[in-house]
Amino acid sequence: MRRRQSHPPQLDLFPFLSILACTIGTLILLVVVISASSLGRERTNVQILARENAQNEGRTPRYLECRREGVIIHPEKVLVREADLGKPTSTLAILLANLRRQGDREYIIIAVRPDGFDCFEEVRYQAERAGVALGYEPFNAEWELCVPAPGRSNCP
Structure with missing residues (x-):
């Protein structure tokens, strides 16, 4: 079976x-x-967007760019050399004094290049001493900062 x-x-x-x-x-x-x-x-043309939150609501951003040679004030593209940053007659000192007088209508956004950290530390120190609100962003060396024209929210 x-x-x-x-x-x-x-x-x-x-x-x-x-x-x-x-x-x-x-x-x-x-x-x-x-x-x-x-x-x-x-990415060659980059814009730092202002974030709308409770701290900067209704304020207009002013853009600065920290590089090795100094700080560039936008949109005029005025360069303030690093050696001149501490001078009370520098363009940066005049800008900070004007922002302090205006109160809470404007604030600073700083684009920090990889070689501009020393410049950034000095600019941040002066802005905080002047009582000006600021924000900052690290910025790649190859990118070009695009700053919107006054009254516009985006670059052309």
Whole structure:
């Protein structure tokens, strides 16, 4: 007498797993290609947006850019050399005095270049001493600061 063994039917998952592995590989390749293409694009014209919150609501931002050679006051693009930052007759000191007199109508946003941290420390010290509100953003060396024209919220 022959004994009958009852084995459940076997299900082969190899085709499913191979399709799943190919799909995952394709998605990884797609992520790598998209990431590499976005890294290759240079952002040359960048605007620092003023954030509307309770502290600066209704205020107009004034833009400064700290570099190795000094601070650039925008939109006029006046350079105040680092050696002149501490002088009471510098353009920066005059700007801070005007902002202090205006009260809470304007504040400063500072773009800090990688080589401009020493300049930034001096500008921040002077602004805090003058009682002027300020904000700051690190700024890549290759980017160009886009400052909106007075009365506009975006760059051209």
